[in-house]
Amino acid sequence: MKKMIGWIDRRFPLTSFVKHELTEYPTPRNLSYWWNFGSLAGVVLVIQIITGIFLAMHYKADAAMAFDSVEHIMRDVNYGWLIRYMHSTGATAFFAVIFIHMARTLYYGSYRAPRELMWWTGQVLLLLLMATAFMGYLLPWGQMSYWGAQVITNLFGTVPFLGDELVVWLRGDFVVGDATLTRFFALHYLVPFIIVGAVLVHLVALHSVKSSNPSGINLADKDNIPFHPYFTVKDLFGLCVFLAIYSYFVFYNPNLFIEADNYIPADPMKTPLHIVPEWYFLPFYAILRAVPDLLGGVIAMGISVMIFAAMPYLDRSKIPGGARYRPFYRVMFYVFVIDIIILGYVGAKPPEGALVPLGQVATLLYFGLFALLPFGSKLEEKWLRKRGLPEEVEAMIQSEEKQKEDRRQRKADRRNARR
Amino acid sequence: MIVEMKTLFVAFFFILSGVVNAATGEYPLADVDIGQDEESLKRGAMIYYNLCRMCHNMKYIRYQHLAEIGFDEKEINDLRGDKLASTKFMSTASDENITELYGMVPPDLSVMAKARKKGPQYIYTLLTSYYEKSENIYDNRFFPNIKMPDIFGYSVTMNDAEKLAIENQAKDVTAYLLWASDPRAQERKTLGVYVIGYLFVLSLMFYFVMKRVWSRLDTH
Amino acid sequence: MAEDKKSPENPDRRDFLTTATGVMAGAGVTAACWPFVSSMNPSSDVLSKATTEASLKGIRAGEVKTVEWQGKPVFILHREEKQIASMEGDGEGKDPQKDSSRVKNPDWLVVVGICTHLGCVPSRKKDGWFCPCHGSVYDNSGRILKGPAPTNLVVPEYEFVGSDKIIIGKKQA
Numbered sequence: 001m002k003k004m005i006g007w008i009d010r011r012f013p014l015t016s017f018v019k020h021e022l023t024e025y026p027t028p029r030n031l032s033y034w035w036n037f038g039s040l041a042g043v044v045l046v047i048q049i050i051t052g053i054f055l056a057m058h059y060k061a062d063a064a065m066a067f068d069s070v071e072h073i074m075r076d077v078n079y080g081w082l083i084r085y086m087h088s089t090g091a092t093a094f095f096a097v098i099f100i101h102m103a104r105t106l107y108y109g110s111y112r113a114p115r116e117l118m119w120w121t122g123q124v125l126l127l128l129l130m131a132t133a134f135m136g137y138l139l140p141w142g143q144m145s146y147w148g149a150q151v152i153t154n155l156f157g158t159v160p161f162l163g164d165e166l167v168v169w170l171r172g173d174f175v176v177g178d179a180t181l182t183r184f185f186a187l188h189y190l191v192p193f194i195i196v197g198a199v200l201v202h203l204v205a206l207h208s209v210k211s212s213n214p215s216g217i218n219l220a221d222k223d224n225i226p227f228h229p230y231f232t233v234k235d236l237f238g239l240c241v242f243l244a245i246y247s248y249f250v251f252y253n254p255n256l257f258i259e260a261d262n263y264i265p266a267d268p269m270k271t272p273l274h275i276v277p278e279w280y281f282l283p284f285y286a287i288l289r290a291v292p293d294l295l296g297g298v299i300a301m302g303i304s305v306m307i308f309a310a311m312p313y314l315d316r317s318k319i320p321g322g323a324r325y326r327p328f329y330r331v332m333f334y335v336f337v338i339d340i341i342i343l344g345y346v347g348a349k350p351p352e353g354a355l356v357p358l359g360q361v362a363t364l365l366y367f368g369l370f371a372l373l374p375f376g377s378k379l380e381e382k383w384l385r386k387r388g389l390p391e392e393v394e395a396m397i398q399s400e401e402k403q404k405e406d407r408r409q410r411k412a413d414r415r416n417a418r419r
Numbered sequence: 420m421i422v423e424m425k426t427l428f429v430a431f432f433f434i435l436s437g438v439v440n441a442a443t444g445e446y447p448l449a450d451v452d453i454g455q456d457e458e459s460l461k462r463g464a465m466i467y468y469n470l471c472r473m474c475h476n477m478k479y480i481r482y483q484h485l486a487e488i489g490f491d492e493k494e495i496n497d498l499r500g501d502k503l504a505s506t507k508f509m510s511t512a513s514d515e516n517i518t519e520l521y522g523m524v525p526p527d528l529s530v531m532a533k534a535r536k537k538g539p540q541y542i543y544t545l546l547t548s549y550y551e552k553s554e555n556i557y558d559n560r561f562f563p564n565i566k567m568p569d570i571f572g573y574s575v576t577m578n579d580a581e582k583l584a585i586e587n588q589a590k591d592v593t594a595y596l597l598w599a600s601d602p603r604a605q606e607r608k609t610l611g612v613y614v615i616g617y618l619f620v621l622s623l624m625f626y627f628v629m630k631r632v633w634s635r636l637d638t639h
Numbered sequence: 640m641a642e643d644k645k646s647p648e649n650p651d652r653r654d655f656l657t658t659a660t661g662v663m664a665g666a667g668v669t670a671a672c673w674p675f676v677s678s679m680n681p682s683s684d685v686l687s688k689a690t691t692e693a694s695l696k697g698i699r700a701g702e703v704k705t706v707e708w709q710g711k712p713v714f715i716l717h718r719e720e721k722q723i724a725s726m727e728g729d730g731e732g733k734d735p736q737k738d739s740s741r742v743k744n745p746d747w748l749v750v751v752g753i754c755t756h757l758g759c760v761p762s763r764k765k766d767g768w769f770c771p772c773h774g775s776v777y778d779n780s781g782r783i784l785k786g787p788a789p790t791n792l793v794v795p796e797y798e799f800v801g802s803d804k805i806i807i808g809k810k811q812a
Binding site: 234 | 585
Binding site: 002050056058072076077078079080082083236354 | 642664675677678680682683684685735
């Protein structure tokens with residue numbers, strides 16, 4: 001075995017790569033369990049791809065056969081029921097893990113310099129995941145599949161000038177139909193592999209700037225420990241706990257996340273009473289409906305997903321890290337989480353009565369928090385400095401200022417040298 | 420500060436769910452437990468086969484599947500006669516006749532227990548909510564203006580004994596429909612015990628390995 | 640695996656725990672592969688087509704009925720007395736086989752209607768079958784008489800159910 005690896009090593013940086021990126025990779029020793037969710041997301045991606053491929057061996061992407069083929073998988077294919085329920089539960093698990101992963105990043109300020117690119121590759125990954133999930137949901141060809149796709153593809157009609165043609169082009173037909181189903185299947189199969197590529201970029205960025213940590217402050221080198229065995233074993237432990245929870249849903253409550261209406265075959269002539277997207281889209285759906293104007297709603301929904309990208313610039317505080325040393329930011333974070341849950345609830349219910357103004361207030365609050373951050377963060381910084389910062393935080397700010405000063409000096413030196 | 424925030428968080432959540440549940444005011448679902456014992460499933464299958472199948476298809480169920488709920492080969496052969504064992508359960512009425520009578524094709528029942536929220540309770544409540552609105556006119560309290568006739572005759576029962584008999588029949592056919600919507604449910608739950616049990620043990624083992632590995636940090 | 644110092648108190652116990660955990664995890668991963676491998680095997684609806692029922696009612700003596708089994712044609716020949724008599728013995732072709740070993744009930748011949756040469760479906764003639772593709776000739780026991788086919792027509796697994804039905808093929812678990 002050693003000889004074989006030696007042979008490879010003389011031609012390919014196998015051992016040095018594994019040593020540098022995995023075995024000896026320096027990781028802050030104080031990472032909490034909130035840092036498990038990145039690798040968990042990677043595992044869920046693998047689960048979805050594997051279960052998806054095996055489902056694709058039996059699924060028929062034809063409007064006349066799709067629903068039947070899913071029942072065929074559930075009833076006739078050996079362990080088909082298991083693979084199907086793993087895939088549907090996996091979609092929920094994916095979003096749950098990703099939302100917690102994002103929450104960790106927001107809370108601890110891991111989106112801030114020098115990790116902006118990590119945050120933005122993550123933003124791209126979120127969009128790719130949402131697209132994949134949306135297209136995947138059409139495939140069972142149930143009532144909710146069909147009408148959810150009909151409603152959301154309709155939204156593209158709000159694009160000025162091109163809107164109507166765009167919708168028809170997307171669908172391949174005037175309404176969601178067989179053409180739509182076939183292309184969504186093709187793309188649903190493809191995009192996860194684009195996600196794999198984007199994950200690799202995300203990881204390259206990570207290995208360039210290294211993980212942040214719960215204190216938000218750059219630790220000294222001596223406070224890093226090798227990734228293996230400390231975090232390999234911690235990730236494996238976390239994975240087992242996750243799989244146990246995941247398995248509970250797969251084996252004992254698999255239909256919790258499947259809308260009952262989706263067990264009714266799609267009927268283009270009959271719209272269900274309440275069209276509800278999957279839970280992970282609910283907050284954004286609520287924002288869409290909160291704005292009375294259709295185009296306005298679409299724009300608001302788009303911004304509500306994309307606005308996360310602006311975080312590194314909205315947050316102007318010089319206090320490093322996230323909520324740990326910043327009480328005002330911490331309050332904003334908790335308010336934001338509660339607000340998203342309210343939006344999710346509003347999105348799940350029909351838009352009537354008190355829910356309408358509630359949704360609108362929650363939407364205003366959502367964007368308001370982001371708008372408040374530039375000013376709030378600066379005010380908070382002033383107040384914290386006056387109160388006096390902990391030593392490590394002071395030291396960190398000093399060192400960042402010094403680094404900036406050094407860079408400026410070097411630039412000036414180079415300019416002078418050229419003259 | 421963090422503790423207070425978290426408490427507020429959790430408290431808010433509870434209050435919200437309370438508000439949610441008080442709001443809706445629809446006809447209550449019967450609080451009935453639908454078991455899956457073989458006797459009930461067999462009776463329910465025969466009720467579907469002789470009664471419901473006059474109008475409702477079950478295209479994902481075939482004669483051969485009856486073996487899974489306790490029918491032996493002879494019983495299945497007797498039922499199917501000349502038809503192949505792989506023949507699907509399709510209704511004995513034609514689409515045109517039925518649509519003429521009721522204005523629509525009655526829904527396929529194969530996944531009905533999953534196609535409604537709290538499906539088994541829904542089906543049972545529907546079957547036992549018929550009442551006589553006026554002379555010879557029946558309606559359904561749970562599903563007003565329903566097109567399906569009172570097939571069990573619940574609305575014209577004379578006494579409690581008759582009501583009970585029909586309620587038991589409704590339980591049986593609901594049990595059968597529940598099985599039909601998810602025939603692998605038993606297998607799934609059994610396998611789940613092993614999988615979750617295994618993962619629990621493995622988590623424990625990884626926990627202790629992790630503790631041991633991390634204990635090395637302090638000895639440096 | 641990084642070369643770790645064995646802890647002084649219980650070196651063997653630590654190795655055991657780690658090894659045991661590794662074995663447990665490996666077993667789980669292996670077991671987890673099984674459902675996926677299994678899902679590629681024929682599904683239960685395909686397996687139920689492993690057997691086909693064929694009714695023998697209405698096939699007059701001397702007549703052949705062709706049924707489909709697993710996508711293949713199967714010839715069911717109701718043999719007349721003189722046909723049975725003339726088939727006694729090993730046959731005159733290159734693949735001698737006793738007629739009695741090719742039938743369960745001498746009145747009925749059940750053979751897969753695919754020429755053993757290159758797979759065409761032979762046509763019925765009075766004394767047997769003739770394959771139009773390359774001229775193979777089979778007798779009323781399905782044995783190859785002349786032509787390029789190397790072996791007799793295949794006799795599938797089948798069973799009588801009563802006197803007027805047969806089940807072709809073997810039931811799968």
